[in-house]
Amino acid sequence: MSKAYAVVIGIEKYFSKAIEGVPYAQADAVAFADILEKNLVVPKSSITLLLNEAAHKAEIEDQLKYIIGGLDESDKFYFFYAGHGLWAGGTNRLTTWDTQPVNLDGTTVNIEEMLLTPLRKSRCKQSAIFIDACATEFKTVADARDIVSEMHRREFEKFIESNEYLAAFFACSAKERSYSTPALGHGIWTYHLIEALRGSEPQAIIRDEWVTGESLRDYLQDVVPRYIRTQTKIRGKQQPYALIGASGTFALSYVGRPDVDGRALSLKPDFKGAYFRKLKTMPFSHAASFSRYHHTTPETHNDYADNWARKLLADDIAQELQEVYHGAKKTLGLKSRDVAKQSDVGAGTVDTEFFRFSIEAGQNPDNPKEVFILREVHLRAPHSELPADFESIFRESANELVLPLSGIKGQFEEIVDAIEERDFDVDVSDNPTTGKIEIKLLDGTVVLIDTKAETLYVQRYAVDGCIDIVNHIKGEELEQIIGKAPKLIGRKMI
Numbered sequence: 091m092s093k094a095y096a097v098v099i100g101i102e103k104y105f106s107k108a109i110e111g112v113p114y115a116q117a118d119a120v121a122f123a124d125i126l127e128k129n130l131v132v133p134k135s136s137i138t139l140l141l142n143e144a145a146h147k148a149e150i151e152d153q154l155k156y157i158i159g160g161l162d163e164s165d166k167f168y169f170f171y172a173g174h175g176l177w178a179g180g181t182n183r184l185t186t187w188d189t190q191p192v193n194l195d196g197t198t199v200n201i202e203e204m205l206l207t208p209l210r211k212s213r214c215k216q217s218a219i220f221i222d223a224c225a226t227e228f229k230t231v232a233d234a235r236d237i238v239s240e241m242h243r244r245e246f247e248k249f250i251e252s253n254e255y256l257a258a259f260f261a262c263s264a265k266e267r268s269y270s271t272p273a274l275g276h277g278i279w280t281y282h283l284i285e286a287l288r289g290s291e292p293q294a295i296i297r298d299e300w301v302t303g304e305s306l307r308d309y310l311q312d313v314v315p316r317y318i319r320t321q322t323k324i325r326g327k328q329q330p331y332a333l334i335g336a337s338g339t340f341a342l343s344y345v346g347r348p349d350v351d352g353r354a355l356s357l358k359p360d361f362k363g364a365y366f367r368k369l370k371t372m373p374f375s376h377a378a379s380f381s382r383y384h385h386t387t388p389e390t391h392n393d394y395a396d397n398w399a400r401k402l403l404a405d406d407i408a409q410e411l412q413e414v415y416h417g418a419k420k421t422l423g424l425k426s427r428d429v430a431k432q433s434d435v436g437a438g439t440v441d442t443e444f445f446r447f448s449i450e451a452g453q454n455p456d457n458p459k460e461v462f463i464l465r466e467v468h469l470r471a472p473h474s475e476l477p478a479d480f481e482s483i484f485r486e487s488a489n490e491l492v493l494p495l496s497g498i499k500g501q502f503e504e505i506v507d508a509i510e511e512r513d514f515d516v517d518v519s520d521n522p523t524t525g526k527i528e529i530k531l532l533d534g535t536v537v538l539i540d541t542k543a544e545t546l547y548v549q550r551y552a553v554d555g556c557i558d559i560v561n562h563i564k565g566e567e568l569e570q571i572i573g574k575a576p577k578l579i580g581r582k583m584i
Contacts, residue, residue: 092164094132095157098123099140099150101173101187108191113270115172116141118222118280122170125287129343132168145173147186147197154204161214168218169205172277175223184223209256218303218342222261222268222280257303257342259283259310259332266328269318278322279330282313289345292358292496301343307332316363320446320468357505357539359493359546359572365468366488366556371460377402388458396453399461400436403451407463410485411438414447417483444471447484466492473560480557487554491563493546493572495539502527502541509571516567531567546572 100119103111123139126132138153161167174185176194183198190197199205209217261268261279270277276284286294286301286309294301294309310330318324374380374387379402388395415431418424422444430441437450446468454460467488469476481487498505506520506527517530525542534551553562 092166093136093162094126094130094166094168095136095138095161096123096126096132096168096170097138097140097150097153097157098126098168098170099145099173099184100171101142101145101185103142103187104185105143105188106190109174109185109189112173114274114276114280115222117275118172118277119170121276121284122172122220122280125284126168129287129289129345130168132166143187145186146188147199150184150186150199151204154199154208158205158208158212158214161212163213163215165214166216166218167209167214168220170220170222172222172280175221184221217256219256219258220280220283221259222277222283257332257334259307259330261314261330262328263331267326269322269324269326269328271322271324273321278317278328279310279314282310282317286310287343289343292360295345295497299344300341301345302341303332303334306342307334321470323443357498357546357572358496360496361493363494365466365492366559367464367466367490367492368486368488369490370463370465370486371454371457373460374399374402377461378406379403388453391453391455391458395458399453400451402436403461403463404436407436407438407449407451408433410449411440413485414440414483418442418444421477421479421483442470444476445469467556469556473557476557481555488556488559489549489554491548491559493548495544495546497544498539498541499544500541505539505541512570529571533567535562535568537568537571548572 098119100115100117101112102115119139119141123137126137127134138157140149140153158167171184174189176183176185176198178198179195179200181203182201183194184201185198188197205219261277268277268279274281282291283306285291286306289295289301291309291313293313294305296302296305307330310332314328314330318326318328374385375382377399388398411431411433415429418429418440419426422442424442428442430439432439432441436452438448440447448466448468449463451461451463454462465484465486465488467484502520502522502525506518509516509518509527509529515532518527520527525540527539527541529537529539531537536549536551538547538549540547548559548563548568550559550562553559
């Protein structure tokens with residue numbers, strides 16, 4: 091009978107004062123051990139959890155030697171590490187609690203010797219390695235998990251190529267850092283890894299049931315840099331990667347089919363990626379810089395007309411960006427250094443720790459005689475923590491909530507059929523050509539599902555502004571369509 095075993099290591103504090111600590115490494119390891127037990131069906135008694143001073147070199151090496159040496163052909167093995175990693179003495183190494191900078195070769199764990207080679211020689215044919223560590227140079231770096239020169243990828247590639255049922259996942263690529271954030275209380279990569287294995291991230295799930303090596307790899311490669319870019323002030327780059335050796339689909343976690351009631355749709359909106367927007371269109375002739383004596387309204391779509399639309403609206407948009415800049419300082423009590431404004435011709439952004447505002451203009455793709463102005467607000471703090479006059483920052487309030495969807499591309503007919511079969515008390519209009527489905531609820535809420543863009547839009551008549559929109563995302567009918575919204579939309583950033 092097959093069994094599963096795991097070694098989980100988290101080193102947040104080191105004995106040597108010369109080695110900077112690794113924020114949230116202990117929380118990462120504890121949470122991963124919990125996921126192993128609850129979602130990957132590894133018995134608690136088969137999980138070796140080594141934290142801080144328990145993760146000294148002799149103990150780690152003894153446990154790896156003992157556990158890997160006893161693995162059978164049908165067994166599964168998992169290894170997780172959160173701490174500092176490095177390349178030294180001609181091989182990849184992991185630091186231990188008792189690592190000494192003056193003797194790295196003798197006080198670190200040789201990954202090839204203690205992990206990769208033993209697994210390669212063992213009878214075990216199903217193993218997965220997760221390493222949240224990186225290395226650039228030996229110096230203090232706040233909230234980053236690095237220490238010496240970069241870990242070499244080829245050593246791991248050789249390991250993967252040796253067996254068709256092995257996978258290794260890494261928090262970052264060479265010469266990059268793996269970051270953590272107080273907003274999550276974890277390393278950013280590990281947090282999303284855990285959420286994916288738990289089944290909380292639709293983008294990482296295939297066929298509504300499985301998290302595979304490939305789906306996890308693709309999800310982490312997308313979500314981690316996007317989270318850093320949109321939800322933090324971190325300017326460094328972090329691009330996860332994975333090495334997977336498998337003849338077919340490497341199933342990591344079975345999350346089961348969603349348990350929905352008899353009427354609810356199985357859409358999977360990404361509330362973490364939600365944002366607010368307002369799309370405004372008007373004739374070219376209504377633009378402030380348009381001259382009826384010198385200008386002619388375009389009749390067709392082309393790059394020249396699109397560029398001209400941006401130029402016509404450039405001055406007005408520049409003024410609006412300046413208004414948002416000053417409004418953010420006044421309403422949120424920020425200093426100039428706390429607000430970053432960037433502008434281009436007919437476009438720009440304003441960034442603060444509470445929100446990101448973006449605006450752009452161009453020729454309306456649906457009508458060549460019109461221009462569009464698109465405003466977006468991405469919350470970076472829970473809406474409940476924003477001041478009551480938050481909307482006064484913006485010249486025009488958002489009137490739409492935008493929710494990314496996952497896995498609905500090409501599912502137009504299935505979604506329409508599901509709506510009609512459930513006999514919702516709503517008005518539905520669908521367009522197979524555009525792939526769009528519009529649902530009008532009795533309370534005035536309009537839900538637009540764009541299956542081609544994999545996006546869902548929610549509007550409610552006479553409701554404007556981020557906070558008011560969030561407060562009106564409720565009601566049985568709406569929950570049956572989009573699911574229950576979280577209490578908070580928006581995350582704190584660092």
